[in-house]
Structures are given as C-alpha cells and as structure tokens.
Amino acid sequence: MSEQSEEPESFEELLRNTTSELVDKIEQGALADAVNLLQTINDARNRDLYQQVGQLTRALHDAIRDFHVDTRAAVDQDKTLSEMADATDRLNYVINLTQNAANRTMDKVEECLPIVSELGKEAALLRNEWGRLIRREMKPQEFRDLYRRIDTFLVETERQTDVLSGNFSEITLAQDYQDLTGQVVKKVITLVHEVEDSLVHLVKMASQVDRITGIQPKDTDKNTEIIDKQIPEGPVVNAEKRGVDVVSGQDEVDDLLSSLGF
Amino acid sequence: MNKDMKILIVDDFATMRRIIKNLLRDLGFNNTHEADDGLTAIPMLNAGNYDFLVTDWNMPGMTGFDLLKHVRADPDLKDLPILMVTAESKREQIVAAAQAGVNGYIVKPFTAAVLKEKIEKIFERIQK
Numbered sequence: 543m544s545e546q547s548e549e550p551e552s553f554e555e556l557l558r559n560t561t562s563e564l565v566d567k568i569e570q571g572a573l574a575d576a577v578n579l580l581q582t583i584n585d586a587r588n589r590d591l592y593q594q595v596g597q598l599t600r601a602l603h604d605a606i607r608d609f610h611v612d613t614r615a616a617v618d619q620d621k622t623l624s625e626m627a628d629a630t631d632r633l634n635y636v637i638n639l640t641q642n643a644a645n646r647t648m649d650k651v652e653e654c655l656p657i658v659s660e661l662g663k664e665a666a667l668l669r670n671e672w673g674r675l676i677r678r679e680m681k682p683q684e685f686r687d688l689y690r691r692i693d694t695f696l697v698e699t700e701r702q703t704d705v706l707s708g709n710f711s712e713i714t715l716a717q718d719y720q721d722l723t724g725q726v727v728k729k730v731i732t733l734v735h736e737v738e739d740s741l742v743h744l745v746k747m748a749s750q751v752d753r754i755t756g757i758q759p760k761d762t763d764k765n766t767e768i769i770d771k772q773i774p775e776g777p778v779v780n781a782e783k784r785g786v787d788v789v790s791g792q793d794e795v796d797d798l799l800s801s802l803g804f
Numbered sequence: 805m806n807k808d809m810k811i812l813i814v815d816d817f818a819t820m821r822r823i824i825k826n827l828l829r830d831l832g833f834n835n836t837h838e839a840d841d842g843l844t845a846i847p848m849l850n851a852g853n854y855d856f857l858v859t860d861w862n863m864p865g866m867t868g869f870d871l872l873k874h875v876r877a878d879p880d881l882k883d884l885p886i887l888m889v890t891a892e893s894k895r896e897q898i899v900a901a902a903q904a905g906v907n908g909y910i911v912k913p914f915t916a917a918v919l920k921e922k923i924e925k926i927f928e929r930i931q932k
Contacts, residue, residue: 608845613882628918641818641819643816644819645818645822648819648826650822650881652826680869704809774861774862774867774869776862776891776892777891777912787894787896788893788894788895789894789895789898790867791911792910792914792918794913795893795898798895798899799902799909804901
C-alpha cells in the first residue's frame with residue numbers, strides 16, 4: 543500500500559522539478575533539451591497510468607475471486623457456487639421459513655376458532671336451560687336431558703381445552719424460525735459488508751486512475767428519476783431517522799389525505 | 805354495501821393474501837378471489853365482474869400503483885372501488901395514489917378495525 547501512495551507523489555515531484563528545468567531550458571533557447579524533458583514527463587505519466595490501471599485490474603480480480611465466482615463457468619455446484627448466489631439462496635430460505643411459520647400458525651389458529659365458538663355456544667344454551675331449571679320451569683324428563691347434556695358438555699370441554707392447549711404449544715413452536723432466520727440473515731449481513739469493503743477499495747483504485755487521466759465521472763440526477771416513477775421502497779425500517787417524508791401510522795395517512803381534500 | 809360482493813385481493817405474498825381473506829371473512833365477506841400480481845389481476849378483472857379491489861403496491865410484474873392507473877383508465881373498470889393495503893409510507897406516494905383515484909389507503913401493519921372502517925367509509929361515499 544505504501545508503494546501505491548508513493549508513486550503519484552513521485553510523479554508529481556518529478557513534474558514539479560522538471561517543469562522549472564523546462565522553463566529554464568526554454569529561456570536559454572535549448573529547445574532540444576526542452577523537448578527531451580517533455581518526453582520524460584510524458585513517459586513518467588504513462589508509466590504511472592499503466593501502474594494505476596494494473597492495480598485497479600488486480601483489485602477487481604481479487605474482488606471477483608473473493609466472491610468465489612468461477613469465470614470459466616463450470617457447472618460443478620459444490621465448489622464454485624459464488625457467495626452472491628449463496629446469499630440469494632439464504633435469503634430465499636428466510637422467505638420460505640417465515641412463510642411456512644406464518645401458515646402453520648394461521649392453520650392452528652383456524653383450528654382453534656371453531657372449537658372455541660362451539661364451546662361458547664353450547665355454554666350459552668346450557669345457561670338458558672339452567673335458568674329454566676332454577677325458575678322451576680322444567681319438567682322431570684327435560685331435567686334428565688339437561689343432566690346428560692351438562693355431563694357431555696363437561697367431558698367435551700375437558701377434551702377440547704386439551705386440544706386448544708396443544709395447538710397453542712404448536713403455535714409457540716412455530717415461532718422457532720426466528721432463530722434460524724436470524725442466523726442466516728447475520729451471515730448475509732457479513733457478506734454484504736465484505737462486498738461493500740471490496741467496492742470501496744475498487745472505487746479508491748479507480749479514482750487514482752481518474753486523477754492521472756483527468757477523467758471526471760458524470761453525475762446522474764437519480765433523485766428526480768425516482769420521484770417521477772414512484773419506485774416503491776418497501777417497508778420503512780428506520781422511521782425515526784427518516785424524517786418528514788414518511789408517515790408513521792394510519793392516523794397520519796388519514797390526516798394527510800383529508801388535509802388534501804381526499 | 806353487499807356482503808356477497810365479489811372482491812379481488814392482489815398481493816405477491818401468499819401469507820398477506822391469506823390474512824386479508826380471513827379478515828374479510830370475519831367481516832362477513834366470503835366471495836373473495838386472489839391474484840399474485842398486477843399483471844395476473846388484469847385478466848381476472850376483465851373477465852370477472854368484480855365489485856371491489858384490494859391491492860398491495862410493491863409487486864414485481866406490475867405494481868399496485870400501475871394497476872390502479874390501468875383500472876381508472878379502462879372504461880369498463882374505471883368505477884371499481886379500490887383499497888390499497890401496503891407498506892409504502894412515503895407522503896408523496898400516498899398523495900400520488902389519492903390523485904390517481906384510489907378510494908382508500910391502509911399502511912401495514914394494520915388492524916382488523918382499520919380494515920373494517922376503511923371499507924365502510926369507501927362504500928358510504930359511493931352511495932352518496
């Protein structure tokens with residue numbers, strides 16, 4: 543790294559030293575010497591440029607190698623799967639796991655709802671009958687039916703509450719995906735950081751080249767492009783840091799719309 | 805507001821479609837159908853005599869916003885009541901959707917009460 547930071551300086555030093563010599567030669571009328579000096583400066587610039595481009599190419603090559611992308615496009619999946627493909631697989635795994643957990647949970651909830659509903663209905667009916675009994679509006683035969691019905695209800699309740707408990711436990715267990723998805727996402731975060739570091743390194747290399755060649759990259763105005771096309775952003779993760787362009791809840795949505803007459 | 809009205813639910817995540825379908829069922833709406841993208845929704849809308857459209861915004865093929873604009877531009881569909889249920893919460897997007905003719909806008913995460921209130925409000929306004 544120290545070699546790389548020395549080179550541009552030495553070229554600039556050379557430029558500085560040679561330029562004053564160049565001016566002297568021109569004033570003395572030694573044109574041949576002056577032209578030779580120009581040639582020296584030009585050669586040094588080219589050497590430096592080739593060196594910077596070489597370093598950029600090497601850095602790019604290293605980055606690609608670190609992503610484990612086999613540019614010869616072998617089909618051997620085990621050894622040449624790129625880290626990017628790996629990250630994609632991992633994130634798809636997260637989507638699948640969370641979807642399965644959500645469905646499993648909703649399935650269990652849907653199983654519980656009719657059970658609870660039935661228990662409630664039967665209890666209400668029995669309460670009515672019990673009321674009639676208390677007010678002595680019931681005939682003996684009816685009382686015998688009620689007696690059986692209450693017995694059945696108590697047995698059913700015991701059984702169904704066991705079923706409900708079982709379902710609730712399964713719902714708790716279905717949340718086990720969070721641990722797995724958390725681990726997977728952490729790995730992807732690590733990969734993203736590595737990619738970011740590599741890219742920053744590449745940009746540094748490229749800017750050295752730009753410096754020597756005097757190339758200035760064009761600035762594209764991305765902001766207006768995004769507003770015009772209404773490109774969706776997805777859920778906002780850091781609402782507090784985001785500021786006023788984002789609403790934070792249904793109430794703010796309603797206020798915004800009614801303030802505009804909608 | 806007719807509880808038998810034919811409703812199309814559009815969202816690229818099956819889990820969300822299931823949640824909305826269940827909530828609508830709890831509110832008494834059983835005539836629900838599903839599509840997984842703006843693109844797959846359009847032929848269904850054209851063929852189907854739908855009374856109500858509930859759509860997400862963020863979808864890969866055609867976004868809910870583009871679906872909204874398409875429906876409002878189609879002479880056979882332009883009066884279809886549309887409710888957006890989405891995680892998109894940028895102010896300018898909400899305003900853009902309202903200007904494009906959406907009848908209601910719900911941000912995720914949302915509650916059953918909010919869904920009920922917005923649906924009732926939409927159909928109250930229509931009847932006026």
